[in-house]
Amino acid sequence: MAEADKSQVGLCGLAVMGQNLALNVAEKGFKISVYNRSGDKTDNAVARAQKEGLGDNLVGFKDMGEFVQSLAKPRCVIILVKAGAPVDATIEGLAQHMEPGDIIIDGGNEWYENTERRAKALEEKGLLYMGMGVSGGEEGARNGPSMMPGGAKAAFDVIEPIITKVCAQTDSGPCTTYVGPGGSGNFVKMVHNGIEYGDMQLISEAYDVLKTVGGLNNSELAAAFNEWNAAELDSFLIEISALILAKEDDQKPGEGFLVDKILDKTGMKGTGKWTVQQAAELSVAIPTVASSLDARFISGVKDERVAAQATYMSAGLEPADAEVAALTPEEKQQLVDDVRAALYASKICSYAQGMNLIRAKSNEQGWNLDLGEMARIWKGGCIIRARFLDRIKKAYDRDADLPSLLVDGEFAKELVERNDAWRRVVTSAINAGVATPSMSSSLAYFDSYRRGRLPANLVQAQRDFFGSHTYERVDMDGWHHTVWSDMNSADSITTSGYSA
Structure with missing residues (x-):
């Protein structure tokens, strides 16, 4: 095959994310070769490409050697396989067929030190290596994710023309940038996921307060979330939460809303835990993220919680949702407004904590990361994409050495404006027995950070x-x-x- 006829990039690993990203690359006009250890997924990817009219740009292979040889030099392969040993095995296989100057890019959620270890090992073979966080889930991978590449700058220069077209596009530009050296791309993606944990927990607490304290039904909840999404809380997670709350049971039509039938146990894949562990190592306070992780842990002991509820009911203490107070329409609206303010204020604290963690690691490793640029590339495609990320970018543009978003003039003003509502929500939740661990942690973080003297002397x-x-x-x-x-x-x- 003539060099000019070869693919511009390869992708190894055709599960949901890999297959959708490959189709995205093909749709943007780049010829891509794909490979998967099990050939049926390769067949599926090729069939989808044919069905979507992208067959000329996507070529499938079932032999790894042939896959590598189908790529134009310097060969560049993005791998999207499960973190850990599968990544090592895939790299080992690819390296047998690659030449000095070729490039491997891990697009999965990986521990940053593993990326640095692999880069060093491959450097001895003359191969370039990057760890590139990809956020946006199935939809983002297909239509434009946020991409956080870190590692060899020479490798980024080769892949940049492709990923700048494949990633999400916003009014601030493509949602990718060269993050920095070493494992910085993986680390930034890890913190992104930690912030995501906090966001999801804060939203679930807002939902719980409105439902349990305010007595809002699912239609009212969906309407409130839609209203919020049209203002300062505009974000992907608020948007999908409104859709979730409005979704009727599709498996048992006519029997209520689907969200009410879902078991209250939350899964996780590890990046939130890594974030909290790194914060502890670096002595950076991230209570919003930490409490969101704890909330997932306690959700997992469902049987214990059910038994504990029975124990306390027998002792005369009813659970929070045993009897919902009837509020007037005016009182309901006031609660909706207060929760909106409390959620936004808590969100500012959560993102401030995440940015502080990125900065601390950057300082430790000498990565010289641009915090404003990290906020910019999260504006589109990724799970935590939100309107106010643009304002975080501007805050760091005003002061690159800003010690915390909490002392930026604009954010400080907004926190003051929402202070009373924030406290009313947390107080109402506590009085009703509704747990708001992340919202309360955010408030405690805010109160601690703005206080010149703490009881740490004792x-x-x-x-x-x-x-x-x-x-x-x-x-x-x-x-x-x-x-x-x-x-x-x-x-x-x-x-x-x-x-x-």
């Missing part, structure tokens, strides 16, 4: 009491230790340059 004194960890004083230099057990003694030790 915690540090306790640490010094039982562990001689020393403490600093507000009125003296150096580190100090006190013999706390003798309350009448003024004995203390002042040390210089010693920290806990």
